Amino acid sequence: MGSGSAAIGAATLSGCSSAVKPGNDFAWNDEASAIRQRISPPTFPDRSISITDLGARPGKGVNVGDYIEQAITQLAVAGGGKVIIPAGEFYTGPVHLLSNINLHISEGAVLHFIADPELYKPYVYTRWEGTELMGYSPLIYAFEQTNVAITGKGTLEGGGSPTQWWPWKGKWKEASWGDDPVENQKFTRDVLRQMAEDQVPVADRVFDDNYLRPPFIQPYRCKNVLIEGVTIKNSPFWLVNPVLSENVTVRDIHCDSHGPNSDGCDPESCTDVLIENCVFDTGDDCIAIKSGRNADGRRVAAPCQNILINNCQMKAGHGGVVIGSEISGGVKNLYAQHCEMSSPDLDRGIRIKTNSIRGGHLQNLNYRYLRIGKVKDAIVINFYYEEGDVGQFMPKLEAITIENLHVVKARRAFMMRGYPHTPITGVTLKNLTFENVAEESVIENVADIEQHNIQINGKAYEI
Template sequence: MPDRLITEYGAEPGTDCSDAIAQAIAAGGRVVVPPGEFRTGPIRLRSNVELHVSAGGTLRFHTDATAYPIVRTRWQGIECFSHSPLIYAYGETDVAVTGTGTLDGGASTDNWWSSTRPRTDWERLVQWVEDGVPVEERVFAPGHGFRPSFVQPYECRRVRIEDVRIVDAPMWVVHPVFCTDVLVRGVTVESLGPNNDGCNPDSCEDVLISGCSFTTGDDCVAIKSGRDTDGRRVARPSRNIVIESCRFTAGHGALTIGSEASGGVHGVHAHDLHITGTDHAIRIKTNSARGGVIENLTATDITATGLTTSAVLITTRHAEPDPPGEHPPAVRNITITNLTAHSTPRTIEIIDSPRAPVEGFRMS
């Protein structure tokens, strides 16, 4: 795979290098960001392209929403056309983001974080789903729509995100959607904004998250599979997911499943997790509007300290609508072993209902 140094295509530190990066990607191969700070708009990856950010190199992304074209995406578990993720790939094979440099989303309360959710756009999207509007017609104009994910491969095969440091994302940070064979290894996430989940496999299969570090404003690792009616329409579960040898220093749940898991989550194994200062070590959350089956989670060799709420929370009534919905979820076969929790108000919380009981929970 040939190296394509972005400076060979006209990139200069401190300037807008969007065109130079796009040209290097079009040439194919390994696109290299050298030491220095380079400014850029959204990046669209193609098959057989590796974006490599060298040690001492930084890609700092624009924060003007109108700089981001409208693309097919999934936002909070619902498909639509909205602002492009900062790094995006659609329908590609063998894409990678690597290197020990920094990806800086530049998000703050002065830009992306100033409005955590545009209510009118969100209400419009929910209504479109209930009215059966096709995804191709759920299109937001530039400047409307939603805060984008940072890194989102969509319908891709063989995805690798390795070693990079990612800071200050507009929304979810690493967010593969409908992908297979995903490796997220050695990544450092430092992003404390609203909804800044660290890594969200969303209706993905065969995922390994290994040796990563998470300091986040929301859940650290959160496994998803679509929301409510739209998630059931797509009906693609997340399955065969391994989380190993990771560190978690801020966030709601270190390892979370849900709440957008209407397509189901099957087969998650976690081991060797080191947690300090999150709300929960393990959190599974869903409700009767979501539906779906969450099953076969095993977690072992977990050390947690300074948890603010409980070591383990499993609820089938998270944000339960009133009256309850017509799609009670199933949560079953959860096994947790060798969990050491220091200084936590509660060890286990299970909040369920006769319509959606938690079944087959084992802890030893």
């Protein structure tokens, strides 16, 4: 399967007996149809500049960032257009997009982002794991811009590796870098989170010693965003992370990054988002819907809403379609359909993760026609994620529907853990088939579950 295209209708994942027929309609109900009609990718003037026309040359050790900035500025002044990265290997620092700019990565082009943290200063207004701060610039960043795009069939290479960016995670899996006593994200993260709890202004959340890795692509408070066609590899942190943005289209991209926190696509507190025809092969969640963490998420108070997911392929990752865990602003109106998931390294298929510190009102979440080949836990709703039950902000689930799900092989069909005082409610399960399940499901504190036609190992099942 070529990079930048998820031709799922013609492909069969390992462990799946047949592929799901793709569909691009959202005639689920009037609401889903209206969301689809509203989402429209931006268009750009028929005007372009190739960075090589300005003097940029390919080759390691040559930073072409100034040429990219020059092309963006010239086109923005002229009213917008396409900045072309032609075929070849180019190296740059951060790229900041302006309104009406399409950064086009041509087929055969590889745009490498140099892994030198000093290049990603001065700090910018950003969000890190759901908390706002002044931090390292994302590799590709746009702030309060309108009509921005990243397109093309080329490759974006983030430079994350066991020697660059990723060691700031600290101890992770079997990584040989260990747990550095100085260069470790927890020393910045813990202070940042306390600042948020203390309501320190975002402008004052600045760190001389900052070990919070930047996301790859982050449009922040933008309108009309398109990310299309590109292959995204080896991100320092999350790959595609639109924040507080409206009318976002992410389609035909290929995410290939297996470092720590290599989430594929994480819309945060966005409105009207389409994620379609994408391939996710990641070191963390494939798609994770987010809306801010704890006190900071409640301060911003912006849910992630009106999200459409269609015809995507999930390979390795912590979860396929995920809600959380930074979910304090809530989520509403999610429609996910016609996706394939399968890998020995896929931990969960459908996943909701939160706790009583993060809370979140999760309402009108809909999943249908999903097929999972091989997974550890197929459906997970967990109120005990990380901190457990030590807060005062109870999660609330309302109108969650999962229907027409087929799972070939799983360790467990369900892992659903609510609180004794706040059980999991508001869930409807219809026409779920699990062919081969090795272990019993984990069901704790679940109430008000509507269920129809659930089959596990060839037998009828009820929660």
